[in-house]
Structures are given as structure tokens and as C-alpha cells.
Amino acid sequence: MSPARTKIAFAVCLVTILLAVLDTNIVSAATVPIVRDLDPVHGMDKIPWLISAFALASAAVLPLYGKLCDTIGAKKVFVGAIATFLLGSALCGAAQSMGELIAARAVQGVGGGGLMSVTMVVLAQLQAPGNGGGAGGGRGKGGSIGGVVAGAGMALGPWLGGTLADHADWRWIFYVNLPVGIAVLVGAAMVLRLPVTPVRHRIDFAGAALAAAFSVSLLLVTEWGGKDYAWSSPQILGLAAASAAALALFLRRQTTAAEPILPLSMFKVPAMRLGFAIQGLVGAAMMGTLVYVMIYLQVVRGIEATSAGLYLIPMAIGMTAVGIASERLAARGWSQKTFVLAGSTAATAALVLLATTGVSSSLWQIRGELLLMGVGFGLLVGQLVLIVQQAAPPRQLGVATTGTRFFQTLGNALGTALFGTLLSRVYEAKGPGGSTSGLGALRGPAHASGVQALTTGMDVVFVVGAVLMAAAAVLAARLPRQAG
Incomplete structure (x- = not known):
């Protein structure tokens, strides 16, 4: 590929990453309009399936995507994933019942599982020597722009979802993917020229x-x-x-x-073993931060869901700023190991500060803590994938790349269960009403006591999140010196 063609392909990948980040949080802002339109009587009970159908389908296909990249080539898998995602988006927009919408979200999730993971495989091959990688920006530039795109997507997602639901129609949350996705699909089909293994493999x-x-x-x-x-x-x-x-x-x-789908031999390589473990810990801690900060703002402080989503903007700013600065840091000798160690340390500090949050804490304090969290996550964005990719044999590039995403997904799930259990146990021990679900029905002193108990439970969640990120920092310190 020529340098000009590589630049276009690089832009296609970044837009795909933006689609992936947007789609992880854009739907949550429109659940109420969706239920009101499709099933006002029983729809609220089906919202968990609406959210989880995408995640379940994405997680299920991740290992297969990696093997397919190594077997038939990343371009075919990339194009197929985008096409499936667009089909799911169109079906979501046309859904006439909650059942249809949940099924369509699963189809969308099958494609969505490849948006981020397969894109990282494509980026790695674009930046390979001899493929115009210098024009695409190399490792430092790839990581920096990826951080900017991820930060922008995190800030835009809740705002865009709320705006479309309030001023247009909830169906446009899905239809908006179509013009962008079709442009990406056409660009990928016309521009990408990636290597295909000449050896026939079995899946x-x-x-x-x-x-x-x-x-x-x-x-x-x-x-x-x-x-x-x-x-x-x-x-x-x-x-x-x-x-x-x-x-x-x-x-x-x-x-x-x-030819195993996830070769266990990868876990014998220190950089890959540690990279997978750190990615899982980061996934768990990130989920705890986003979910429980939003709960705090809405339940404890009484901020509406759409407005609460705007509090993620400082976090996005932190990610974006670090993304812009990371190229200079890499030029000054920062390795991937340095990025991961610094990022996990900053995220640990942010979670420790969040654990001091009280019922009447300054909202500017919350914004500052989320800014620091964004800096930490911004330093981590893409670095673990790069470490694993560099340690993996070329024939296992796809499996190794999607493996990091797979462990992040498992970390998200386990973190959700752990934090939810902790919050429930603390509330049951300290609050009235028996469980958090009864908090909304409480009034007067009982409600104030319940809010205090909920806040205490969230502080415990943030402390545990800090412990997880501290463990990630310890593992990062053990990464091989040559990592990066």
C-alpha cells in the first residue's frame, strides 16, 4: 500500500473505532423513549436484555474473530463485521416490538464484536514495515489519535443519544450508524490491501x-x-x-x-500473559467508575440522566489531552510499559479520591477526579494491545489482539458482579428498606439515611476499584523491559 492509501485506510479505522465507542453508551440515554414507544406496559422489564444482548453477542464471537483474521485475512473479517453491524443497526431502527429490537441488538452485537478488536488487527498490519506504516503514523501516532477518538466518542455518546431521543426519534440512534458505516465499508473495500496467509488453516x-x-x-x-x-x-x-x-x-x-482458537502457548509469553491480566483488571475498574459515578449523580444528587452523562466530558478531555501528548512522550523515550505503569497509577489515584465522595461533595471535585481518571485511562488506551501484538508470533496476531478485548469483556462482567454485590451488601447492612431497589419509596429521614448508605457503598466500590488498579500497576511493573 502506498503512503496515501495507508492514510485513507488509517482514517477508516479511526472512524470505525468511533462507531464502536459511540455504540457502547449511546443506547442507554434512550431507554425510556424506546420503552414508551414499543412496550409501555412491560418494556421496563426487558431493558436489561436490550443492553445485554449486544454485550453477550459481542463476547461470544470475539475468539472466533481473531482466528478468522489469522486464517482468511483481516480485510475480509473487517468488512464482514462492519456489514453485520450495519444490518443489525438497520434492523434495530425498524423494530416494531421489544422482542424484535432485542434480537436485532444481538445481530448488531455480532458485528460490533469486531468493530474494535478487528480494527486493531488492521491497524497493526497497516503500521507494519513495508506497508506505508510511516505515513499512517506508527505506534506513537496511532496510540495518540486512538486516545483522541476514544475520548471524543465517550463525550459524544450520551449527549448524542439524549439529543436524538429528545429532538428526533429514538430510531435515529441506530439509523445514524448507516451513512457513516456505509462510507467506512466502501472505503475499506476499495482501499485496504492487507496480507493473507498462503497456508490453508482449519478453524x-x-x-x-x-x-x-x-x-x-x-x-x-x-x-x-x-x-x-x-x-x-x-x-x-x-x-x-x-x-x-x-x-x-x-x-x-x-x-x-x-489449531486452537486461543492457543494456551500464548500464556507462556510473559508480555502476553501480563497484558491479558492487566486488561481484565482495567476492564473491571473502568466499568465500576462509569456505572457508579452515574448512579451517584442521578440517585444521590438528583441529576437527570442526560445531564449526568455530560459529567463524563472531563474524563473524555483527560483521555483526549493525553492522546495528543502521547506522541511527544513516545518520542522522549516512553515505552508501552511506561505508559501502562503511569496510566494504572493515575487511575488508582483517581479511584482513591472518588472513594472520599460524600453526599454533599463538590460536583467540581467529581469533575476533577474524572479528569484524572481520563488521564489514567488515556495513558492505557491501546498500549496493552500493542504490547500483546508485539509479543505475539505474526501468525497469531488476530488471536492475540481479540484476546485482549475478550479479557476486557470478562473483566467488565466480573467487575459488574463484584461491585453490584458489594454495594448491595453495604446498603443492606447500613441502610433502611432492605435493598437499594426500595430507596425511591423512602421519604424524609429514612430517605436521607438510605442515600447516605448508598454513598457509603459506592465509596467501598471505589476502594475496591482502586485495589484492582493498584494490582494492575504491580503487574505493569513486571512487564518485560523491552515492552515498547
Whole structure:
């Protein structure tokens, strides 16, 4: 590929990343208009499925996407993922019932699972020597622009979702993907020229099915446990047992398959093993930060959902600023290891500060803490993927790249379950009404006591999040010196 063609391909990848980031948080701002339109009587009970259908489908296909990239080439998988995402978006916009919308979100999730992960494979191949990688910006520039795009998407998502739902129609939350996605699809088909392995490979579909069964059952445990069903209920215990059995069968399959979907040999490489572990910890801590800061703002401080989403702007600014500065930092000798260590340390500090939040804390204090969190996450964006990619054999580039996203997804799920359980336990011990679901019905001193108990529970969540990020920093210090 020529330098000019590589620049266009690089821009296509960045727009794809923006689509991926936007779609993770744009729907949450429109759940009320969706329910009001499609099922005003029973729709609220189906919202968890509307949110989780996308995540479940995305997680299920991640390992398969990586193997397909290594087998048939990243371009075909990239184009296929975008086309599937656009089909799902069109079906979502045309849905006439909550059931149709949930099914369409699953289709969208199948494509969405490749938007971020496969794009990172494409970027790695674009930046490879001999493919005009210098024109695309190389490692430093790729990471910096990626941080800017991720920060912009995080800021735009809630605002765009709320604006479209309030002033247009909730269906445009999905339809807006179509013109942008079609342009990306055409650009990718015309511009991308990526290597394809000349050797015929076999795909371990049995391993992919077991990985999907494990991830889906685990995500359902975290989605339903302590909310729809008690942790000791037969449903949750059965799903947990199914998840454990699927994991055991998957690991056995990976030791016997001729070409495993997630080769266990990767975990023998220190940089890859540590990169996967850190990515999982970061995923858990990031989920705790975003979800529980939003709950604090809406429940404790009484801020509407759309306005609460604007409080993520300082976090996005932090990510964007670091993204802009990271190229200079890389030029001054910062390695990927340095970025990861500095980012996890800054995120730890931000979570420690968030753990001091009280019922009447200054909202500017919250903004400042989210700004620091954005700096931490901005330093981490893309770096772990690069570390894993550089440590992986070329024939396993796709599997290694999607593996980091897979472990982040599992971290998100486990973090959600852990933090939700902690919050419930603290509230049950200190607050009135028995559970957090009864807080809205309380009045007077009982409500004030409940709000205080909820805030205390959130502080515990942030402390645990800080511990997770501190563990990530410890692991980052153990990364090989040559990482980056």
C-alpha cells in the first residue's frame, strides 16, 4: 500500500473505532423513549436484555474473530463485521416490538464484536514495515489519535443519544450508524490491501462454541445474579456450573485441537500473559467508575440522566489531552510499559479520591477526579494491545489482539458482579428498606439515611476499584523491559 492509501485506510479505522465507542453508551440515554414507544406496559422489564444482548453477542464471537483474521485475512473479517453491524443497526431502527429490537441488538452485537478488536488487527498490519506504516503514523501516532477518538466518542455518546431521543426519534440512534458505516465499508473495500496467509488453516469451531458458551453463561451470571435471581438460586448456580464446565471443556479442547482458537502457548509469553491480566483488571475498574459515578449523580444528587452523562466530558478531555501528548512522550523515550505503569497509577489515584465522595461533595471535585481518571485511562488506551501484538508470533496476531478485548469483556462482567454485590451488601447492612431497589419509596429521614448508605457503598466500590488498579500497576511493573 502506498503512503496515501495507508492514510485513507488509517482514517477508516479511526472512524470505525468511533462507531464502536459511540455504540457502547449511546443506547442507554434512550431507554425510556424506546420503552414508551414499543412496550409501555412491560418494556421496563426487558431493558436489561436490550443492553445485554449486544454485550453477550459481542463476547461470544470475539475468539472466533481473531482466528478468522489469522486464517482468511483481516480485510475480509473487517468488512464482514462492519456489514453485520450495519444490518443489525438497520434492523434495530425498524423494530416494531421489544422482542424484535432485542434480537436485532444481538445481530448488531455480532458485528460490533469486531468493530474494535478487528480494527486493531488492521491497524497493526497497516503500521507494519513495508506497508506505508510511516505515513499512517506508527505506534506513537496511532496510540495518540486512538486516545483522541476514544475520548471524543465517550463525550459524544450520551449527549448524542439524549439529543436524538429528545429532538428526533429514538430510531435515529441506530439509523445514524448507516451513512457513516456505509462510507467506512466502501472505503475499506476499495482501499485496504492487507496480507493473507498462503497456508490453508482449519478453524476450531468446537473451541469457538465452547468459548461462546463460557462467556455467555458467565455474563448471564453477572447480569442476573443478585438482581433478577438470588446468588444462591438454582438459576444462578446452574449458570455458574455451566460456565465452569464450558471453561473446563474449552481448556481441554485447546490442548488437543490441531489449531486452537486461543492457543494456551500464548500464556507462556510473559508480555502476553501480563497484558491479558492487566486488561481484565482495567476492564473491571473502568466499568465500576462509569456505572457508579452515574448512579451517584442521578440517585444521590438528583441529576437527570442526560445531564449526568455530560459529567463524563472531563474524563473524555483527560483521555483526549493525553492522546495528543502521547506522541511527544513516545518520542522522549516512553515505552508501552511506561505508559501502562503511569496510566494504572493515575487511575488508582483517581479511584482513591472518588472513594472520599460524600453526599454533599463538590460536583467540581467529581469533575476533577474524572479528569484524572481520563488521564489514567488515556495513558492505557491501546498500549496493552500493542504490547500483546508485539509479543505475539505474526501468525497469531488476530488471536492475540481479540484476546485482549475478550479479557476486557470478562473483566467488565466480573467487575459488574463484584461491585453490584458489594454495594448491595453495604446498603443492606447500613441502610433502611432492605435493598437499594426500595430507596425511591423512602421519604424524609429514612430517605436521607438510605442515600447516605448508598454513598457509603459506592465509596467501598471505589476502594475496591482502586485495589484492582493498584494490582494492575504491580503487574505493569513486571512487564518485560523491552515492552515498547
